[in-house]
Amino acid sequence: MIKAGTAHWLLHDVKNRGLTAWLLSVLLTAFYLVLYFTEWFTPPARAIGLDSKWTLYGLLYTLAVTAGGLWVIRKYRHNRYQIVRTSVVIFVQATFAFSIPHLLKFLHQPEYYFSYLWPLKMDYLTPSYIFSLPLPFILYSFLGSALMVPLFAAFFGKRWYCSWICGCGGLANTFGEPWRHLSDKSSTSWKIEKITIHTVLGTSLLLTALLFISWGAGKSHPELARFTTGFQSFYGLIVSSMLAGVVGVGLYPLGGTRLWCRFFCPMAALLGLVQKFGRYRITVKENMCISCGMCSKYCEMGIDVRSYAQAGKSFTRASCVGCGLCAEVCPRGVLRLENKSHRDPQESILIQIQPAPSARPLI
Amino acid sequence: MHYVIIGNGVSGITAALTLRQRDARARITVISGEGDYFISRTALMYAYMDRMNLRDLEPFERKTYDKQRIDRVRAWVRDLDASRHLLRLADGRELTYDKLLLATGSVPNRFDWPGLSDVKEGAVHFVSLQHLAECERLTPSTKQAVVVGGGLIGVELVECLVHHGVEVDFLVRESWYWPMALAREEGDIIAGHIRAHGVRLHLEHEVTAVTAAPSGRVAGVRTNHGLDLPCQMLGICIGVRPATDWLKEVATPPAIGRGIRVNPSFQTPLPDVYAAGDCAEFTRPDGSPQVEQIWYAAKRQGEQAARAMLGDAVEYRPPLFYNSAKFFEIEYTTVGDVTRLPDDARSFFHRLPGPHASIRLIERNGAVIGFNMLGSRWDHTFFERWIAERRSMADVVPQLHLAQFDVEFGRAHLESARVAFAEYQRRNGLQAA
Numbered sequence: 001m002i003k004a005g006t007a008h009w010l011l012h013d014v015k016n017r018g019l020t021a022w023l024l025s026v027l028l029t030a031f032y033l034v035l036y037f038t039e040w041f042t043p044p045a046r047a048i049g050l051d052s053k054w055t056l057y058g059l060l061y062t063l064a065v066t067a068g069g070l071w072v073i074r075k076y077r078h079n080r081y082q083i084v085r086t087s088v089v090i091f092v093q094a095t096f097a098f099s100i101p102h103l104l105k106f107l108h109q110p111e112y113y114f115s116y117l118w119p120l121k122m123d124y125l126t127p128s129y130i131f132s133l134p135l136p137f138i139l140y141s142f143l144g145s146a147l148m149v150p151l152f153a154a155f156f157g158k159r160w161y162c163s164w165i166c167g168c169g170g171l172a173n174t175f176g177e178p179w180r181h182l183s184d185k186s187s188t189s190w191k192i193e194k195i196t197i198h199t200v201l202g203t204s205l206l207l208t209a210l211l212f213i214s215w216g217a218g219k220s221h222p223e224l225a226r227f228t229t230g231f232q233s234f235y236g237l238i239v240s241s242m243l244a245g246v247v248g249v250g251l252y253p254l255g256g257t258r259l260w261c262r263f264f265c266p267m268a269a270l271l272g273l274v275q276k277f278g279r280y281r282i283t284v285k286e287n288m289c290i291s292c293g294m295c296s297k298y299c300e301m302g303i304d305v306r307s308y309a310q311a312g313k314s315f316t317r318a319s320c321v322g323c324g325l326c327a328e329v330c331p332r333g334v335l336r337l338e339n340k341s342h343r344d345p346q347e348s349i350l351i352q353i354q355p356a357p358s359a360r361p362l363i
Numbered sequence: 364m365h366y367v368i369i370g371n372g373v374s375g376i377t378a379a380l381t382l383r384q385r386d387a388r389a390r391i392t393v394i395s396g397e398g399d400y401f402i403s404r405t406a407l408m409y410a411y412m413d414r415m416n417l418r419d420l421e422p423f424e425r426k427t428y429d430k431q432r433i434d435r436v437r438a439w440v441r442d443l444d445a446s447r448h449l450l451r452l453a454d455g456r457e458l459t460y461d462k463l464l465l466a467t468g469s470v471p472n473r474f475d476w477p478g479l480s481d482v483k484e485g486a487v488h489f490v491s492l493q494h495l496a497e498c499e500r501l502t503p504s505t506k507q508a509v510v511v512g513g514g515l516i517g518v519e520l521v522e523c524l525v526h527h528g529v530e531v532d533f534l535v536r537e538s539w540y541w542p543m544a545l546a547r548e549e550g551d552i553i554a555g556h557i558r559a560h561g562v563r564l565h566l567e568h569e570v571t572a573v574t575a576a577p578s579g580r581v582a583g584v585r586t587n588h589g590l591d592l593p594c595q596m597l598g599i600c601i602g603v604r605p606a607t608d609w610l611k612e613v614a615t616p617p618a619i620g621r622g623i624r625v626n627p628s629f630q631t632p633l634p635d636v637y638a639a640g641d642c643a644e645f646t647r648p649d650g651s652p653q654v655e656q657i658w659y660a661a662k663r664q665g666e667q668a669a670r671a672m673l674g675d676a677v678e679y680r681p682p683l684f685y686n687s688a689k690f691f692e693i694e695y696t697t698v699g700d701v702t703r704l705p706d707d708a709r710s711f712f713h714r715l716p717g718p719h720a721s722i723r724l725i726e727r728n729g730a731v732i733g734f735n736m737l738g739s740r741w742d743h744t745f746f747e748r749w750i751a752e753r754r755s756m757a758d759v760v761p762q763l764h765l766a767q768f769d770v771e772f773g774r775a776h777l778e779s780a781r782v783a784f785a786e787y788q789r790r791n792g793l794q795a796a
Binding site: 002004012079080082084186187286287288291292293294296304306307310324328331332333336337 | 685
């Protein structure tokens with residue numbers, strides 16, 4: 001039941017798809033539409049001395065992540081994983097995703113975001129753009145996507161990116177915290193998610209392939225170059241602007257905070273595939289789950305964690321971003337995020353425990 | 364074959380799913396008067412505190428029951444005629460079965476305090492969906508509440524009331540909090556934590572009388588120390604007992620002691636009638652009755668009772684006791700025997716650095732028999748194993764870190780425990796490890 005009082009009613013309403021949630025959603029969506037498709041934010045940006053509306057957006061984004069992050073750190077102050085993770089999220093947003101790119105620009109270098117990588121940031125493997133940058137940026141782009149992304153995901157799961165580094169995940173886990181429970185937990189939504197996210201991944205791979213082919217052979221095949229340019233702007237409009245921005249953040253108060261990450265992000269899809277075969281998993285303590293469902297309720301990716309916990313099955317789901325909230329809200333401490341390589345008790349017991357000198361046979 | 368299960372709690376539903384797993388063709392019917400779908404009773408508090416919706420309490424998607432072809436009947440059962448394999452429901456319907464499982468769970472205990480019979484409204488329990496609805500209805504008109512009974516349900520109800528800004532007086536009969544499960548030191552830690560949440564915890568207080576307002580709403584209680592506590596809600600959380608009252612008036616009652624008496628194959632003396640979960644009473648080797656009223660046991664029993672109904676040779680032996688819980692923010696894990704110990708048992712207690720963390724190990728005849736851990740997370744399966752292997756405390760203490768289950772970066776520091784244990788050994792004239 002809702003706590004008595006107007007403030008509590010409001011809090012419940014905005015967190016549970018009430019009227020205020022719809023209003024907020026309309027506002028956020030409108031904000032993104034105005035940002036992407038008009039120049040209305042340019043004058044206010046100039047007025048406070050910023051060079052463009054995008055810098056203003058970056059500033060607002062960083063403020064939202066910082067304020068939300070500080071609140072999240074306070075809320076989960078008894079949980080060191082949450083403190084460390086959220087601090088990193090704020091730090092990365094303030095540096096790699098905001099001040100460093102602007103510093104680079106000030107130093108007459110390209111405005112480069114080290115925290116974004118292909119295929120989330122398509123530009124960074126778009127030959128006509130990336131080869132125009134100085135060599136270190138080219139190397140970072142290629143090695144980052146080809147080596148760092150899969151390697152880290154294999155060892156730590158996709159969480160190293162999705163809930164520690166990425167700006168989309170960063171906003172979801174800070175500013176978006178009040179709406180994390182709104183994700184759909186049904187098995188139907190899981191089926192849909194698998195189709196949509198891999199469709200976007202396939203599209204992004206196809207586009208990248210076309211961009212390279214047209215970069216190499218575009219001069220002799222102008223119709224291919226035209227098609228690729230058209231495809232590129234279509235992808236930019238639908239995926240980068242509409243799905244990542246308008247839908248991804250605009251629908252926070254209605255559909256939860258990870259709609260983009262769960263249903264559309266090509267980076268998450270790629271990391272998820274690696275994660276499935278990597279070392280990361282959620283370990284479930286045997287026979288300790290009471291099926292309360294707090295883990296499922298507060299899973300922002302819509303994973304029905306309870307179905308694994310009550311069956312006593314440790315698991316790895318491709319979509320899990322490793323935010324660790326399932327383990328945090330569990331009243332019986334049933335869940336634990338683990339990387340297999342790090343020999344946690346589950347494995348090490350077999351090696352470390354020798355028969356005790358006092359051990360006697362069981363009666 | 365038609366299997367009928369009375370009760371859609373964890374025991375009944377686990378049994379139904381196990382039956383379906385093994386028998387694809389049988390007809391399976393689950394009857395419940397409480398609700399249409401299996402819910403997690405343990406999560407009632409989260410619904411009360413608005414952290415979950417009622418629908419979130421359902422551990423399975425609703426379509427599971429159709430997929431598994433489990434028929435659900437919403438009704439209270441009034442009569443059982445085992446000679447005719449017949450059930451009669453409160454709405455007049457009749458239902459025949461081939462095999463019947465009684466999984467009716469528990470009902471809250473009530474004590475007949477003077478004046479309680481005059482109370483028509485405001486005396487609540489916190490065990491069922493109906494209780495939750497009643498609590499939610501009364502909370503807005505409640506400024507002060509008294510909760511009686513220092514167990515888990517009591518502290519959960521207290522937490523919910525505190526959440527809603529109700530002033531709570533919490534009456535505990537014993538001289539520290541929950542002596543059934545906690546030693547004095549742990550009881551004191553929890554008591555301090557409960558008080559830090561603004562709850563007035565009264566130890567060694569019992570209700571001697573209850574008063575009602577002219578409207579019939581509870582108005583206050585008086586305690587054995589003469590304390591008069593005004594309240595508009597009285598939470599009665601003095602334990603639960605098997606739900607067997609309805610069976611006393613049926614055509615063919617099963618044998619009833621504390622619960623429904625069953626043999627190790629979950630069979631009652633009635634033909635084709637089984638019982639499992641909170642309502643089932645087993646007999647220990649020494650002849651004393653044993654009722655397991657805990658989630659994990661009900662689940663385990665439901666699964667094994669289904670196997671017995673399918674014809675497997677089942678010899679149920681309640682395993683080593685374990686449990687976990689959360690008192691406001693303090694997490695708690697226990698395995699084996701930690702209270703009501705024999706005289707020759709030794710206890711090692713140590714407070715870990717950090718606000719509420721502590722460990723306790725119990726040893727008897729050179730073997731650990733119990734663990735009681737507060738304020739950090741542990742994997743109970745390690746404790747079970749160490750107890751089964753009859754390891755000594757000196758052997759277990761240096762290996763405790765293996766059983767830690769804290770979040771990453773948040774592992775409790777155990778160095779001080781090793782130092783304290785060496786001191787404990789010296790004090791007790793034991794050889795240092």
